[in-house]
Amino acid sequence: MTSPYWSDFVQGLHPYVPGEQPKVQDLIKLNTNENPYPPSPKVLQVINDEAINALRLYPDPSNSRLKQALAKHFALNEKQICLGNGSDEILAFAFQGLLKHSKPILFPDITYGFYTVYCGLYGIDYIELPLAEDFSINLADYQRDNGGVIFPNPNAPTGVGKSLDSIESLLKTNTNSVVIVDEAYVDFGSESAASLLESYPNLLVIQTLSKSRSLAGSRVGYALGHADLIEALERIKNSFNPYSIDRLAELAATASIEDVDYFNDCCQKIITTREWTVQQLQALGFDILPSMTNFVMAKPNSISAEALFTQLREHKILVRYFQKPRIEEYLRISIGTDKEMQALVTAIKSIL
Amino acid sequence: MTSPYWSDFVQGLHPYVPGEQPKVQDLIKLNTNENPYPPSPKVLQVINDEAINALRLYPDPSNSRLKQALAKHFALNEKQICLGNGSDEILAFAFQGLLKHSKPILFPDITYGFYTVYCGLYGIDYIELPLAEDFSINLADYQRDNGGVIFPNPNAPTGVGKSLDSIESLLKTNTNSVVIVDEAYVDFGSESAASLLESYPNLLVIQTLSKSRSLAGSRVGYALGHADLIEALERIKNSFNPYSIDRLAELAATASIEDVDYFNDCCQKIITTREWTVQQLQALGFDILPSMTNFVMAKPNSISAEALFTQLREHKILVRYFQKPRIEEYLRISIGTDKEMQALVTAIKSIL
Incomplete structure (x- = not known):
């Protein structure tokens, strides 16, 4: 469809299709990589009646409290941090403000589905580079002329991670364009490139509170980088929607970042459950695939992934199936609680 | 400043400068048109521990509950509603998706400062049409070839409103482009153009929960219009950040929309206080200026507006001053509680 009232580009837009958010009750939901544990108990304390009544006031557009907490956590200064409404908003700003150049940008052919959507939205040329046979990103392939590089580490939906050394090797030679490491899943066992920020002014690291911080429902993400890169993101943010992080989201995020022990405990529990699940499967x-995330990509050997997806749904267990070459033989299964993963294994046994 | 890593347009961006959000305590804050009353008590009930623990889950990307409440409130169907992170995000989608054409768009020369910022962000040509002598929008001036029309009703920062008849006159002849009525302040005594939606498929009405609903801190706005116009906004939203309304914001907004009595009471209190304030000043x-909003534009006759702004600040009262031709003789004063407005009047008496 189209309409004479639409701006020209709207007709050609191909929006992102998020994982299903089912309205059915009693479903074991292992399809969108949410954390099975609630946010830090400190979040319950800060979202009190006083905070709710203060919703009549605008948020602090600089979100100083949250920036201070993150600056302390990462030993950076506040000018090296840009906050967004989920890391999706940050990614959008970064595509628009740092990746739109005459040369095509580079990212993996199997990766977060939103990258091609942003390219469509902002008219950015791109080249998708194939993953290696073992589903890892071969960063040597990225050593070519480009308008920017972006990849998740660990990658999604494969779960496979890259070493910090290999990322640094790319940064050493790729100095003319921005390299974005999208670390949505970094807290489940891999190393953040944040430690490289001091040495590489073209490195941008993007993280989210949606997975390891159990705050998918609060919509908070952030970019870490050189103040010049952050300035570009802030200019776009402040030309678009300066107050995109609401008051309760800022309170929740700040409390969560400050509660280091709870965070470490939750991540460790998920890693332990992941290892158990891998052994069982x-x-x-x-x-x-070797996972460094809160999900596993699992390929059944006696039933198609699609059939297993459908039958698990009949057992009220929802996982994610991608109808896409190479990964169509796999199911992506988020790591839930031990009990949920036991139910999954039991259901699979009964299906097989 | 600039950086070789920036996309070309970033250097030319002129971000919006929001009203100050002071960190000083004990200030009477009458500068950003916030509501002096807390949100509906029903909001306190829905943001409970269960809702906070559920923050581990993503929001419903279709925000069905809130859309249903709005559909009921406005007697529309859900396909006629697009939700955004504040009406700023909705405005951004509308500029990008409905106002970007080869012809320039039209809006008043004195109006919401973000309109020119969006034109800069999306590369949209515009013509600013002067307000009449009495600071009203002369809609006859808008009867000319254009790529779209947008104006607030009532206008900000003047507070002056247009009748529904005059808006319908424009819609009757302007059928080739979209007409956007930005109704951030409509609930304080003027009529919404929502009643015209059935007859005019090129009309988009934008509202916010930030003013009359006391939810500036939750960031929820929405557009109402023909399903074809809404489809353009949804395509952009879902190509940008599908989950921009977080779980608690959706709960708060839904509770607020459903609590009609509290809403009516608050609006009536603010209107009554406004009338008292006008008489005193x-x-x-x-x-x-004749205000149909929760603020008044007031021009002192024995002191400059700028001097009065500065002296009020010394009395710990913050109002808004715009250094802009024609309105630089005025102060924009948000309507607070009766007590706050009494303190304002007392302070002004002591200054004069």
Whole structure:
């Protein structure tokens, strides 16, 4: 469809299709990589009646409290941090403000589905570079002329991570364009490139509170980088919607960042449950990609992934299936609680 | 400043400068048109521990509950509603998706400062049409070839409103482009153009919960219009950041929309306080523009507006001063509680 009232580009837009948010009750939901544990108990304390009544007031457009907490956490200064309404908003700003150049940008052919959507929205040329046979990103392929590089580490939906050394090797030679490391899943066992920020002024690291911080429902993400890169993001943010992080989201995010112990405990529990799940599925004949995230990509050997997806749904277990070459033989399964993963294994046994 | 890593347009961006959000305590804050009353008590009930623990989950990307409440409130269907992170995000989508054409768009020369910022962000040509002598928008001036029309009703920062008849006259002849009525302040005594939506498929009405609903801190706004116009906004939203309304914001907004009595009471209290304030300031020699909003534009006759702004700040009262031709003789004063407005009048008496 189209309409004479639309701006020209609207007709050609191909919006992102998020994972299903089912309205059915009693479903075990392992399809959108949410954290099975609630946010830090400190979040319950800060969202009190006083904070709710203060909703009559605008948020602090600089979100100083949250920036201070993050600056302390990462030993950066506040000018090296830009906050957004989820890391999706930050990614959008970064595509528009740092990746739109005459040369095409580079990212993996199997990766976060939103990257091509942003390219469509902002008219950015791109080249998708194939993952290696083992589903890892081969950063040597990125050593070519480009308008920018972006990849998740660990990658999604594969779960496979890159070492910090290999990322630094790319940064050493790729100095003419921005390199964005999208670290949505970094807290489940891999190393953040934030430690490289001091040495590489073209590095931008993007993180979210949606996974490891159990705040998917609060919509808070952030970019860390050289103040010049952050300035570009802030200019766009302040030309678009300066107050995009609401008052309660800022309170929740700040409390969460400050509660280091709870964060570490939750991440460790998920890693332990992931390792148990991998062993169980391997024992059932699944091929599992090495995961450094809160999900596993699992390929059944005696049933198609699509059929298993459908039958798990009948058992009221929802996982994610991508109808896409190479990964269509896999299911992406988020790591839930031990009990949820036991239910998954039991259901798979009964299906097989 | 600039950086070789920036996309070309970033250097030319002129971000919006929001009203000050002071960190000083004990200030009477009458500078950003916030509501002096807290949100509906129903909001306190819905943001409970269960809702906070559920922050681990993503929001419903279609925000069905809130859309249903709005659909009921306005007797529309859900396909006629697009939700955004504040009406600023909705305005941004509308500029990008409905106002970007080869012809220039039209808006008043004295109006919401963000309109020119969006034109800069999206590369949209515009013509600013002067307000009449009495600071009203002369809609006859808008009867000319254009790529779209946008104006606030009532206008900000003047507070002056247009009748529904005059808006319908424009819609009757201007059928080739979209007409956007930005109704941030409509609930304080003027009529919404929502009643015209059935007859004019090129009309988009934008409202916010930041003023009359006391939810500036929650960031929720919405557009009402023909399903074709809404489809353009949804495509952009879903190509940008599908989950921009967080879980608690959706709960708060839904509770607020459903609590009609509290809403009506608050609006009526603010109107009554506004009328009292106008009388008091007129008695002190101020010229006041006829306000249909929760603020008044007031011109002192024995001191410059700028000097009065500065001296009020010394009395710990913050109002808004715009250094802009024609309105630089005025102060924009948000309507607070009766007590706050009494303190304002007392302070002005002591200054004069």
